Amino acid sequence: MNSIYDCERADLAHSLSPSYRSTQIFKSIYQRWLEDFEQMTDLPKAERTRFAAEFEIHLPEIHRRFDSADGTRRYLIRLDDRELAETVFLPEEHRSTICISSQIGCALACSFCLTGLMGLTRNLSAGEIVTQVLVAQRGNLSEEFRDSFNIVLMGMGEPLHNYDNVMKAIRILHDPEGLNMSMSRMTLSTAGLLPGIERLAQEDDIPNLAISLTGATNEKRDALMPINRKYPIEEILEAVKRFPLRHRQRVTFEYVLLKGVTDSPDDARTLVHLLAGMPAKVNLIPFNEAEELQYRRPSEFTISKFQKILQEGHIDAFVRRNRGNDISAACGQLKRKWAEVLE
Ligand code: SAH
Numbered sequence: 001m002n003s004i005y006d007c008e009r010a011d012l013a014h015s016l017s018p019s020y021r022s023t024q025i026f027k028s029i030y031q032r033w034l035e036d037f038e039q040m041t042d043l044p045k046a047e048r049t050r051f052a053a054e055f056e057i058h059l060p061e062i063h064r065r066f067d068s069a070d071g072t073r074r075y076l077i078r079l080d081d082r083e084l085a086e087t088v089f090l091p092e093e094h095r096s097t098i099c100i101s102s103q104i105g106c107a108l109a110c111s112f113c114l115t116g117l118m119g120l121t122r123n124l125s126a127g128e129i130v131t132q133v134l135v136a137q138r139g140n141l142s143e144e145f146r147d148s149f150n151i152v153l154m155g156m157g158e159p160l161h162n163y164d165n166v167m168k169a170i171r172i173l174h175d176p177e178g179l180n181m182s183m184s185r186m187t188l189s190t191a192g193l194l195p196g197i198e199r200l201a202q203e204d205d206i207p208n209l210a211i212s213l214t215g216a217t218n219e220k221r222d223a224l225m226p227i228n229r230k231y232p233i234e235e236i237l238e239a240v241k242r243f244p245l246r247h248r249q250r251v252t253f254e255y256v257l258l259k260g261v262t263d264s265p266d267d268a269r270t271l272v273h274l275l276a277g278m279p280a281k282v283n284l285i286p287f288n289e290a291e292e293l294q295y296r297r298p299s300e301f302t303i304s305k306f307q308k309i310l311q312e313g314h315i316d317a318f319v320r321r322n323r324g325n326d327i328s329a330a331c332g333q334l335k336r337k338w339a340e341v342l343e
Helices: 009-014 020-031 045-054 114-118 126-140 159-174 194-201 218-224 233-242 265-275 300-312 338-342
Strands: 061-067 073-078 084-090 096-099 103-105 120-123 149-153 186-190 208-212 251-257 280-286 316-319
Touching: 009 020, 061 126, 073 126, 084 126, 096 126, 120 159, 126 159, 149 159, 159 186, 159 194, 186 194, 186 251, 194 233, 208 233, 218 233, 251 300, 265 280, 265 300, 280 300, 300 316
Parallel strands: 096 149, 149 186, 186 208, 208 251, 251 280, 280 316
Antiparallel strands: 061 073, 073 084, 084 096, 103 120
């Protein structure tokens, strides 16, 4: 059966008359949290029955939930084919963050990322992306704070490798009659798929852009992120310079600090030169260690020194504290465990 969460409001309007019914349905689903067409009593009985026969409306099952000591929660959400989508909820006093996946696994094989070790299993559908947000929202946010969250596409997968479904999900989440997420509250993070960045720049509604850089020279980046051999740093930066930005908006560059590989003062200075004059900010992510990966996390001293060099070079740089490490929910740690799949 089709999932109602795969539909944009315009898709529903085609098969409905009068078309304001699609607005009623969107409000019922995304604002009133109904999961049963029968409860949509503002629709005529015949329409409710027709929709119930045509569309699945139940949210997917939470296969497992892991709770971190710091409040972070990781969800494994069971999809129709029994694959598991991973979603992370990061609570914050004022505005929480929901981190969602765009694919099961990833094809890009970055050498420091656990998801990269898995290879790609498949793309997620728009509905499978949207429902991750709903599961995390409804499981964590009380009535008063139900809209106090941002969305980051920084879970499993490369969003621009699943362009159409990801953009459809973003439009559904953005719909003012639905969840009404503004574009400035959604961030799409890419390892640097140049054609995808250029295509994104042409859209009417564009979320925030984050680029995972991690190597400041092509030589280093080639070794860490194979995608760089196809789309090298200078081409990515050119595309970022052309990227349309809203007032005061900046592009985020994520930079993973790998001990002895990307964390030297020279690396920091190269980064300053690369980003000088750009509307950019840098998120430094100290490497999250894992048994399967050969890299190490730098010391706190090295991390602060790196940050300081960027700041002295007039680049805004923030250190992203690793949250949810104890439940494998931190950056680059999403990877379903075989035991969990076989259960
Ligand atoms: N494919 C997209 C979305 C994944 S986001 C992208 O690359 O942007 C995941 C972020 O976590 C990326 O910035 C990536 O560089 C970072 N990351 C991956 N593995 C990591 C690890 N082991 N420790 C810290 N950060 C990591």
